[in-house]
Amino acid sequence: xxxxxxxxxxxxxxxxxxxxxxxxxxxxxxxxxxxxxxxxxxxxxxxxxxxxxxxxxxxxxxxxxxxxxxxxxxxxxxxxxxxxxxxxxxxxxxxxxxxxxxxxxxxxxx
Amino acid sequence: xxxxxxxxxxxxxxxxxxxxxxxxxxxxxxxxxxxxxxxxxxxxxxxxxxxxxxxxxxxxxxxxxxxxxxxxxxxxxxxxxxxxxxxxxxxxxxxxxxxxxxxxxxxxxxxxxxxxxxxxxxxxxxxxxxxxxxxxxxxxxxxxxxxxxxxxxxxxxxxxxxxxxxxxxxxxxxxxxxxxxxxxxxxxxxxxxxxxxxxxxxxxxxxxxxxxxxxxxxxxxxxxxxxxxxxxxxxxxxxxxxxxxxxxxxxxxxxxxxxxxxxxxxxxxxxxxxxxxxxxxxxxxxxxxxxxxxxxxxxxxxxxxxxxxxxxxxxxxxxxxxxxxxxxxxxxxxxxxxxxxxxxxxxxxxxxxxxxxxxxxxxxxxxxxxxxxxxxxxxxxxxxxxxxxxxxxxxxxxxxxxxxxxxxxxxxxxxxxxxxxxxxxxxxxxxxxxxxxxxxxxxxxxxxxxxxxxxxxx
Numbered sequence: 001x002x003x004x005x006x007x008x009x010x011x012x013x014x015x016x017x018x019x020x021x022x023x024x025x026x027x028x029x030x031x032x033x034x035x036x037x038x039x040x041x042x043x044x045x046x047x048x049x050x051x052x053x054x055x056x057x058x059x060x061x062x063x064x065x066x067x068x069x070x071x072x073x074x075x076x077x078x079x080x081x082x083x084x085x086x087x088x089x090x091x092x093x094x095x096x097x098x099x100x101x102x103x104x105x106x107x108x109x110x
Numbered sequence: 111x112x113x114x115x116x117x118x119x120x121x122x123x124x125x126x127x128x129x130x131x132x133x134x135x136x137x138x139x140x141x142x143x144x145x146x147x148x149x150x151x152x153x154x155x156x157x158x159x160x161x162x163x164x165x166x167x168x169x170x171x172x173x174x175x176x177x178x179x180x181x182x183x184x185x186x187x188x189x190x191x192x193x194x195x196x197x198x199x200x201x202x203x204x205x206x207x208x209x210x211x212x213x214x215x216x217x218x219x220x221x222x223x224x225x226x227x228x229x230x231x232x233x234x235x236x237x238x239x240x241x242x243x244x245x246x247x248x249x250x251x252x253x254x255x256x257x258x259x260x261x262x263x264x265x266x267x268x269x270x271x272x273x274x275x276x277x278x279x280x281x282x283x284x285x286x287x288x289x290x291x292x293x294x295x296x297x298x299x300x301x302x303x304x305x306x307x308x309x310x311x312x313x314x315x316x317x318x319x320x321x322x323x324x325x326x327x328x329x330x331x332x333x334x335x336x337x338x339x340x341x342x343x344x345x346x347x348x349x350x351x352x353x354x355x356x357x358x359x360x361x362x363x364x365x366x367x368x369x370x371x372x373x374x375x376x377x378x379x380x381x382x383x384x385x386x387x388x389x390x391x392x393x394x395x396x397x398x399x400x401x402x403x404x405x406x407x408x409x410x411x412x413x414x415x416x417x418x419x420x421x422x423x424x425x426x427x428x429x430x431x432x433x434x435x436x437x438x439x440x441x442x443x444x445x446x447x448x449x450x451x452x453x454x455x456x457x458x459x460x461x462x463x464x465x466x467x468x469x470x471x472x473x474x475x476x477x478x479x480x481x482x483x484x485x486x487x488x489x490x491x492x493x494x495x496x497x498x499x500x501x502x503x504x505x506x507x508x509x510x511x512x513x514x515x516x517x518x519x520x521x522x523x524x525x526x527x528x529x530x531x532x533x534x535x536x537x538x539x540x541x542x543x544x545x546x547x548x549x550x551x552x553x554x555x556x557x558x559x560x561x562x563x564x565x566x567x568x
Contacts, residue, residue, distance in 0.1 A: 066563060091551060093551075
């Protein structure tokens with residue numbers, strides 16, 4: 001899985017490519033933790049190029065949201081493909097986390 | 111049409127039952143003890159007749175069950191009644207005695223009044239007594255054991271009354287000769303109540319095989335009658351003892367079996383030196399199970415029943431969760447029924463772990479009674495409680511994750527369980543189940559959302 005980080009103002013945009021599963025979740029978590037530890041409060045995760053997410057991947061998102069909460073930070077997610085959207089819907093993550101259909105929309109919601 | 115098991119029919123049958131008992135007491139008593147006035151008590155008798163004639167009309171309009179199906183067609187019901195019971199009911203209810211009195215006056219038959227003898231036809235009403243009790247046995251509220259006891263006791267008391275009347279009549283019919291039992295007992299000129307008490311006393315002592323010997327037969331008819339009563343008494347006495355013992359044991363059978371089981375389990379635990387507090391917990395659990403289900407294993411019972419009946423019972427048992435739990439609320443009836451059929455019922459005793467932290471998600475649990483605490487494995491942290499109508503286990507099943515908290519019962523807790531295999535099967539068989547799950551997840555309670563944000567997966 002490839003992880004790319006870009007910036008838009010004070011928002012860090014993390015783009016995942018490939019599968020976010022048990023094998024790749026630790027690397028993703030390390031990457032995000034690095035950003036939070038570096039002082040990032042506004043984080044946007046772009047799943048446009050993500051093919052599949054497992055429960056381990058969802059757990060990374062949960063841990064991130066939890067970590068940002070005490071420091072009034074915010075986690076937004078955008079651009080889910082049909083497969084990932086299905087996982088979000090069934091697990092209820094779509095209603096727990098803030099999910100937008102486009103990156104622009106997500107950026108505007110911070 | 112009057113429904114066979116309607117409240118009206120029940121109340122009416124209750125009244126008729128009472129009137130049958132009154133008829134069965136009054137009519138033979140009048141015949142044996144009040145012969146001097148042929149129309150004595152006629153007002154009551156004819157008033158009761160009126161009720162029975164109305165009952166015949168009602169019976170024509172009362173539904174009945176055939177092959178388990180209630181027949182509501184009036185013509186079929188009337189035809190069936192007229193073929194089976196109407197003849198007896200008419201014979202027992204029409205005032206033939208009054209007709210005879212008007213047409214031919216009060217003649218004599220067997221040494222007694224013809225009018226009063228014709229009244230004895232009303233004793234045929236006893237047949238209806240058994241018909242009504244048989245109908246009552248179909249009521250869900252009625253205890254069959256209790257009804258059997260009532261039927262048995264009333265039958266025996268009525269039989270004793272009839273025999274007491276018949277015993278006195280053996281002396282009365284021949285105008286109290288000097289060697290008759292009534293004259294030797296000195297009651298030939300006593301009042302009817304005193305005469306009745308002595309007759310009944312002799313009947314009871316003879317039927318119960320006590321036989322004090324203070325009243326004895328002397329005339330051939332009395333010997334024959336007494337011999338018949340002795341034979342009948344011995345059989346009935348044996349029947350009474352056997353039936354009462356059987357009834358009492360059948361009423362207690364379920365409880366006895368349950369307590370025998372408790373005793374053997376606690377004895378087993380004691381022999382294995384299991385600590386007394388655990389032994390006591392096991393005993394308390396069985397007591398709870400008895401209080402709640404009278405020793406019937408719900409799963410065994412449901413598995414015994416055919417699918418449609420099982421479903422009807424489950425729809426009732428799970429009524430609360432069907433109305434409150436979104437998973438069931440949004441399902442089509444077919445999907446809901448499939449989910450219900452797959453549910454397994456289980457009872458947990460207080461302070462028991464239903465699921466433990468670290469376990470993989472094997473089932474979804476719906477609380478139907480009691481409450482549980484969400485806690486860490488060691489119990490040092492608590493994330494609140496869940497109670498009746500709440501459910502848990504969904505996230506670990508959907509995500510295939512291990513649970514990150516434990517659930518412990520706070521008291522006795524009844525749950526319905528949907529195993530993961532059934533969950534997966536239904537998901538693959540019913541494409542709409544996915545949409546339901548999405549909708550359910552979207553409407554997750556605040557408590558469940560907060561738990562997920564805390565990283566708690568149940």
